[in-house]
Amino acid sequence: MSLLKYLSLTVKVLSLSFFLCCFSAYSVNLSTVDSLPVKTSLALSDYFTETWNTPDGLPHNGINAISQTTDGYLWIGTWEGLARFNGREFKVFTRGSKIGLPDSVIKSLTSTQEGELLVAGARGGLSVRSNKQWLPQPSSSTMINDAIYDNNKNIWLALEGKGLIYRNKDTKKDTIIIDNIEAFKIVQDNEGIIWVATSKGLFSVKNKTLVRHIDERYGLPNSPAHTIILTKEKQLIVGTQQGAYKLVKGIFQPLHKRLANEKIISLLQDSDLNIWLGTNNHGIFKLSKNELEQLDESNGLPNNRVSSLYQDNEQSIWVGTSNGLFRLREMPFITLTTKQGLSGNFIRSVLSHSDGSLWVGSSKGLNKINKGLISTIKVAHSNEQLSVLSLAETPDKQVLVGTYTQGLYAVTNNKLQKLITTENGLPSNEIRSILVDSTKNIWLGTASGVVKISPDNTIEEFNKQSGLPANFIIALAEDHKGRIWIGTGNGLASYNKGSLQTYHLNDKFDAKYAFGFHVEQNSLWIASDRGLIHINLMTDEMSAVTKENGLPVDKIFQVVIDNNNTFWLSSNRGIISLTRSQINSVIQGKNKSIDYNLFAEGVGLLSSQANGGSTPAATLHDDGSVWIATAKGVSHINHERLQRMAETVLPVVIEQLNVDGKYYPLLSTVELPKGASRITIHYAGLSYLMAKQIVYQSQLIGFDKQWQNKNNQTFTEFTNLEPGNYTFQMRAKYPNGEWQENIASISFTITPFYWQTTSFKLFVIFCFCFSLYSLYRYRMIAIKRSQVKLKNLVAQQTIELQKQAELFSYQANHDQLTGLFNRRAFDGWCNNDFEKAKLANRPLTIAMLDIDHFKKVNDDYSHLIGDQVIKRIANILHKIIQDCSTETKLARWGGEEFTLLIMSDKEKAYDYCELLRITIKNYDFSDIAGDINITVSIGLTDNSEITEYDKMITRADQALYFAKHNGRNQVRIYQKSE
Structure with missing residues (x-):
């Protein structure tokens, strides 16, 4: 073997050995990673999604970077500036603002545990936000695609066409580490090694001198690497032009075979250890263990190019696309629609079955949900589509289905079988309520009266002529005494042992419609068009909680009481929750008003309109969740999920101090000018799960004796405060949560005019007292002079009053026209x-x-x-x-x-x-x-x-x-x- 070949082979062997040694510190065996405990996470279809773009306040729809600072603010880097988001509105920083950047294009955002934000972008612009102040840094030679701090607070820069740059924190001197290359993303591992994704693949840098190119010899394709992350298990994952790869025992392996041809340009590992991958033209992929899900434009993503991914402190996933900012989050309500497999979105009825399944009736058919799987129940031997109004379960666990125009059906062997229509005994095919009573009679509430079908198939019909207040039947229920309660479009009736008794709700409550019932041992709760009505089943005494008691709406469709004694009321303006203690205090006359929580669109509901007029329009499932029929899907909520969100830590900040139209810096103590008359303080709870649901309290120490409720108002205004020292403080919480210890405050001093000083006030008091004494002396003299005149006037007026009295007496008893007595x-x-x-x-x-x-x-x-x-x-x-x-x-x-x-x-x-x-x-x-x-x-x-x-x-x-x-x-x- 020639010496040249021997040296070449030796170099390759040493390079590979060094590379494998470097990986040994943080490479994790694949079986070890797979055996780590992974929390159950939501399916992509169960996330609630929202989109923001330029009409909402973003400076540009192209999102390049997303980050969150320790104070709670979310930061969005775009092609036209930096946006700060507080959950309600965006504040934009562009070129020429105090951020101090030479160009508005923002490519990189990096936040630190110390609260700093490192911002980088076009024309080499670099700036640091620290302690609410912007500190512009020396610019680099070209656009910065990424900027990070290393473990020693030095800065590393990934440049467009200029490679990788190291900047010393003390000297601010730049050192070229890799030149003449497009660098996209930088990561430092736990061993201090810098990894950089570039147009020529992946590189590693150790001690700022030893640079290694990680190519196909280590399992990576010979193509550009666009992004890289270090997971919580210390595993490297690289996004390339040809898929994503993970490092296992020193060799990169494909993350998932379906990603082989995807151009991965952004990566994220969430708190549940799932891997999120943003692609160049196919949207988002989510990898949970070995299960891969996809989200793209066809199911709500604003654009298929996903340039950035971020998970905030509340576990929401933020997605930066070429057409706006997108978010996926868990919400109090999860809504299922046709996207998840329902036959229709206009849901009229939802039934909790004793076998643990859920049945959902819509205007386009019937579905069964069992262990998270949705199946469609079709009509036997027919392709007809049923509009389902009502559902019920029989003692033998059979499901009965009432329809809008086709009568009564039963589910047999997962097929719908027709039971009865107008052709064989029904007064109407429109069945809005079904009840199977304790003696196995089947009661059908139709648009033309009530039908009772006995076990021997005897049919008995009740209508207005029989004594019902109306023929239009909406709800049916049986109480513990065996009475059948019938809700109609014009009042309420009960049936007991062959006799009907009518209850006229309009006599006492101005109510007509009884939309739904909830039966307890000694209580009947009625959802009506004038609120929540209660009947004491022992005494038949009626009471109500109405709009006059604080309910936000008159019309309530359904009542569900969960395992935590929370009342859930569905309405056409959202879902209302109240505690039993609040309701009892009104029913018993202890309080006149109630506190409630109203959940509408933005908390997981796709429509604020819950449906009513057929039953059950809402139900309590065996797992404690409440399911509600709405105009856009079936929604469900459980106490644990709501409580978890209610207990979310809410960072709070003072955002603005405005005095008589002028903004003041937010210092620890602010001295205001003399005569300051209108002081406005803006604040925010920096939480993004339900930003519009956050409620606030404020207190001005030196003026308020206790906390003042501000509901959802995000500012407080004071006028004509006395000169002195004040401290304003505020706090926030979510509905159902407790007031948190996080308090934001600002102190200010109002300087007095000379006439507002104590000495001037004492002088004024002295002058006032002297004036009063002088006025008193003058008055005493005037009184004595007037006494004589007064005696004469009294005598004269007495005579005139006597004449006047005689005249009045005459006029009181005589007719003015004729002079006769009246x-x-x-x-x-x-x-x-x-x-x-x-x-x-x-x-x-x-x-x-x-x-x-x-x-x-x-x-x-x-x-x-x-x-x-x-x-x-x-x-x-x-x-x-x-x-x-x-x-x-x-x-x-x-x-x-x-x-x-x-x-x-x-x-x-x-x-x-x-x-x-x-x-x-x-x-x-x-x-x-x-x-x-x-x-x-x-x-x-x-x-x-x-x-x-x-x-x-x-x-x-x-x-x-x-x-x-x-x-x-x-x-x-x-x-x-x-």
């Missing part, structure tokens, strides 16, 4: 004279006189003529009374009516009234109007067989009524037949 005076006469006549056993008659066709007088001649007619008749009546010896009292009753109190029996009074009638009929009214003729009708009665005077007035009025409706111009005495 109705008030007449009532007084009747009361007194009736009692006197009763004691003396004397006759007393009341007559009521009405001018005939008086409206025609007003209409034909005017109201002025009408008034003159009334006055003339009053004069005629008054004159006749004066001329006759009969003792009579006259009053104007009102309008065209007069009343007379006659001290005689009704026979004599009748003659007297005839005289009045004839006199008026024959009277010449031509001086008032040329062709006018006036007649009157009179009704009368006396005090015989009457114990109360007002009964006399009523009977006289009835007699008058009879006279007017039997020809007018006559006198009538009250007869019982009238």
